[in-house]
Amino acid sequence: MQDQVDALRALGVRAGFVNSTQDFDERRTVEAEFLAGELDLLYLAPERLRLDSTQDLLSRGKISVFAIDEAHCVSQWGHDFRPDYLMLSVLGERWPDVPRIALTATATHATHREITERLGMPDARHFVASFDRPNIQYRIVPKADPKKQLLSFLRGEHAGDAGIVYCLSRNSVEKTAEFLSRNGVEAVPYHAGLDARTRAAHQSRFLREEGLVVVATIAFGMGIDKPDVRFVAHLDLPKSVEGYYQETGRAGRDGLPSTAWMAYGLNDVIQQRKLIQSGEGGEAFRRRANQHLDAMLGLCETVRCRRGQLLAYFGQDPDPTGCGNCDTCLTPPESWDGTVAAQKVLSTVVRLQRERGQKFGAVQIVDILLGRRTAKVIQFDHDQLSVFGIGEELSEAEWRGVVRQLLAQGLLAVEGSTARWC
Structure with a gap:
């Protein structure tokens, strides 16, 4: 929120936010600006709607539209479910005359339906843009020694570039960041186990410095809008195609050539299956999680155009001749009767x-x-x-x-x- 508000204010937009990082005086100042009609945009986290004081504040101000960002988080079958998003149906119930718009970059047709159902928007119109990000080159390599493979990739193709490396565990994040730093790549870790001050400092450095690499769990990235991220790398298999697409989409937002690179191996599959079986949730949840993982495996193992398979997953017709900018198009894999x-x-x-x-x-x-x-x-x-x-x-x-x-x-x-x- 802080970063988006700062960027908007620099462009002359009267934006503010209310969240737990503010002290009492800061929060009261923003609330007063909202009530006086001096804000064009007010940012709130869904969690704040638990508070009666937040709903009272909204009732006392003039609201022209509710914009629900990252709306896929409402989907209990999605890759980034957050229970507090379910509470956002109260917006339509308490303020029925205020228009609402729900936005996400990763919605399949099933997620479309669930968003409208759970947010109480049955008559909503759906506007779907292209899922294609032609400037991103998608590449997946067999995992051998992933940290060394990553280092070779960075030195060979993205020396001095800003980028994000995603790992599954906090321990892997720490070890990978330390390994890169030791080998001449400036890198910092980011995960939920770090204290808030350290996380904020690393995020601030990433947004403002050139050439810094952030090694992170999926806790990092949502709301980040750094245009010159030249690569997003995965050292572990994402849980779903939606998650993969969301994370790789943080590269190349300036439209310049960028890379989505991943090292993937058999142990990744076994590890993800174990997490599904041992995790919380009933049989239906595990079945859907396995379906998500199966789709991700299909993307990794395809011998056809990788971008085409990605687009088809989201219901978009791919170019039958291939994209010309993914590994399976640039270096077609050999297939044989197995x-x-x-x-x-x-x-x-x-x-x-x-x-x-x-x-x-x-x-x-x-x-x-x-x-x-x-x-x-x-x-x-x-x-x-x-x-x-x-x-x-x-x-x-x-x-x-x-x-x-x-x-x-x-x-x-x-x-x-x-x-x-x-």
Whole structure:
């Protein structure tokens, strides 16, 4: 809010905000400006509507329109659900004559419907712009040593550029920021575990300095409007296509060439599946979360135009000839008939489960196919299986690619921390 208000005031717009970072006098000054009609825009967080004092303030002022930003947060099946957004239906109930507009950059058709239902806007008109961001080059690489891969990407293509690196955990954020700094890339961490002053200082530096890299959890970015972000990198698999699109959209807002780069591997899939199974929410929530993850896997594993798949997810017809600015268009991946390879993987899983009653992860399956007599293979007599050593025609990396393809196509699923046949 602070950053957006500062930017608007610099452009001559009379903007203000009310939130918990202000002291009593600052808040009273803004409230007085609002009541006197001296503000063009007043920013509030949805959480403030819990307070009777906020609703009383709004009742005493003149409001021409309620604008609900990041409206996808109302969707309980979305990637960034916030319960307080559900309270925003009170705006239409208490101020029925004030127009409302709900805005988001990441709404599928299903999210459109849910926004209008939950905000009590059944007769709302829908205006949908293009989801295409042609200046962003989308690239996804197999994960090997992700921090070193990231460093190579930054040194080779974005030396001295401002950018955002997203990681799944706070620990990964800290270690990645430290690694980049140690290797000559100025980087700062940002996550909810840092104190508010540190977070504010790092965000302020990012907005005002050139060439700073912020390594963050998804706690960073919403409301950020820095036009010259040249790259957004992901070191962990996002939970959904919506989340990925939202986060990569923070790059290149000035229209200049930018990169959305991600390192992705099989362990990402297993980790996300485990988080879904162990997380809060009922069976319906887990089912929808798995559907979101399946769509994300499909985007990662596609051999067709990656931008086209992204646009199709949001209901937009892609260019049938490809975009010419994603990795699968610039360097078309080789595809081959993987029927026999898929059969070998599935046959191995079947023999482990049905003949032995055992469940193992992808590493063990690949070791069996490659005929490796590791300690674990010998311990469980897996070198006695009929499938032992039948996959020596492919490398370990290629077999892991086959497993990822099977996961993406729903022929394998993850149960706990292992892949299983389904």
